[in-house]
Amino acid sequence: MNIEEFIKHIEAEFDDLKPGILKADSNFRETFEWNSINALILIAMVKTEYDVTLSADDLIKSKTVKDIYSLIENRIS
Amino acid sequence: MALFSLPGIKISGISAAVPKNREFTAGYKWISARERESLVKNIGVETRRVAMKGTTTSDLCVAAAGKLLDELQWDRAEIELLIFVSQSRDYLVPTTACIVQDRLGLPHSCMAMDIGLGCSGYVYGLSVIGSMMQTGTIKKALLMVGDISTLTTCYRDKSTYPLFGDVGTVTALEYDRDAPKMHFNLQTDGAGYKALMIKDGGARNVMSRKSFEIKKIGKGIYRSRLHLELDGIEVFNFTLREVVPNIKKLLSFSCESLPAIDFVVFHQANRLINETLRKMLKLETEKVPYSIREFGNTSGASVPLTMIAALKEPLATGRKKLLLSAFGVGLSWGSAIVETDRICIPDLIDYDG
Numbered sequence: 001m002n003i004e005e006f007i008k009h010i011e012a013e014f015d016d017l018k019p020g021i022l023k024a025d026s027n028f029r030e031t032f033e034w035n036s037i038n039a040l041i042l043i044a045m046v047k048t049e050y051d052v053t054l055s056a057d058d059l060i061k062s063k064t065v066k067d068i069y070s071l072i073e074n075r076i077s
Numbered sequence: 078m079a080l081f082s083l084p085g086i087k088i089s090g091i092s093a094a095v096p097k098n099r100e101f102t103a104g105y106k107w108i109s110a111r112e113r114e115s116l117v118k119n120i121g122v123e124t125r126r127v128a129m130k131g132t133t134t135s136d137l138c139v140a141a142a143g144k145l146l147d148e149l150q151w152d153r154a155e156i157e158l159l160i161f162v163s164q165s166r167d168y169l170v171p172t173t174a175c176i177v178q179d180r181l182g183l184p185h186s187c188m189a190m191d192i193g194l195g196c197s198g199y200v201y202g203l204s205v206i207g208s209m210m211q212t213g214t215i216k217k218a219l220l221m222v223g224d225i226s227t228l229t230t231c232y233r234d235k236s237t238y239p240l241f242g243d244v245g246t247v248t249a250l251e252y253d254r255d256a257p258k259m260h261f262n263l264q265t266d267g268a269g270y271k272a273l274m275i276k277d278g279g280a281r282n283v284m285s286r287k288s289f290e291i292k293k294i295g296k297g298i299y300r301s302r303l304h305l306e307l308d309g310i311e312v313f314n315f316t317l318r319e320v321v322p323n324i325k326k327l328l329s330f331s332c333e334s335l336p337a338i339d340f341v342v343f344h345q346a347n348r349l350i351n352e353t354l355r356k357m358l359k360l361e362t363e364k365v366p367y368s369i370r371e372f373g374n375t376s377g378a379s380v381p382l383t384m385i386a387a388l389k390e391p392l393a394t395g396r397k398k399l400l401l402s403a404f405g406v407g408l409s410w411g412s413a414i415v416e417t418d419r420i421c422i423p424d425l426i427d428y429d430g
Contacts (some may be wrong), residue, residue, distance in 0.1 A: 054306075
């Protein structure tokens with residue numbers, strides 16, 4: 001897995017997010033509309049694609065796309 | 078481990094009544110148009126049935142039972158067991174099932190009791206009623222499952238108000254020595270009880286003036302301590318963690334496999350949860366029916382309501398093998414494998430009370 005692939009998965013889930021806008025160091029709360037439903041969509045995608053569970057706390061502590069990606073990477077290995 | 082099989086029990090009929098009154102997500106003005114769109118697309122609720130003030134769950138269940146007993150041509154005097162599964166009882170005291178026994182004209186030889194479960198209620202209720210019928214002494218029984226959840230949601234709480242709908246269902250069960258075994262896997266984790274709860278009004282926090290104060294909890298979320306609160310992410314992660322292993326254990330225990338199952342009927346939690354479960358189990362869309370678009374999350378009754386609303390034709394005309402899976406408040410969850418053969422399913426009742 002790599003972060004480009006992770007970003008592609010996110011882009012596939014969120015229709016309003018035009019491909020190429022989201023970068024590894026993007027603050028995901030500012031790059032696209034962030035609300036509780038979108039949090040669930042992200043959690044669902046991460047569970048289906050990587051079999052990793054993200055908690056509410058994980059999301060609160062994460063700021064950038066890379067922060068979330070690192071969490072996933074740590075939990076896979 | 079609550080992993081067991083029950084022989085000799087047959088589902089003879091299922092019926093449901095929903096309030097006639099409808100609310101549409103498109104008309105929910107508390108949130109923005111964009112949020113409404115996202116709600117319909119991801120949570121999956123387009124419209125819900127909302128009971129008028131004064132209508133109770135038992136009113137809906139009694140209406141559904143009256144029609145079902147007529148169509149089954151069952152003699153009410155033969156019914157010896159009634160279980161009412163709900164979190165919205167008529168009164169704090171007495172048990173609702175007692176009142177229903179009389180209203181339905183069931184005999185005094187009928188035992189009647191309530192079970193206070195929500196989302197997981199249908200699977201649990203089936204297992205309890207099936208266990209009690211094991212000896213073959215009780216030949217006919219009714220399982221009522223329903224909730225009026227809309228009474229306890231706050232309009233200014235976007236995390237609950239647009240999600241829940243009301244319904245009352247009844248399932249008629251019969252002792253039948255030749256019926257295929259039903260299999261169950263039932264679980265509990267009370268450590269998560271705060272994820273879905275109404276804080277005040279019970280014995281732990283007796284109702285007081287403070288209970289009614291509506292407070293801001295978060296963006297778009299206001300409620301009192303008498304309203305239902307729901308921690309979406311907590312419930313979501315619980316479901317994704319527990320449901321698939323629960324189902325897999327049941328399948329291996331019962332020597333069944335998913336390809337041999339005709340339909341997997343999930344509790345209608347929300348579309349996103351259910352679709353994620355469907356993908357985790359690699360199930361085809363045709364195998365996983367929904368009722369959430371038309372009726373919302375209908376608590377414990379969502380499994381039988383989905384069977385009626387989405388599977389009436391196949392269940393009424395043939396032999397089918399179903400996997401039922403329900404999960405939520407408690408936290409309580411479970412699954413069941415049930416074989417059905419030409420179930421009597423009356424048309425859904427629009428209750429105008």
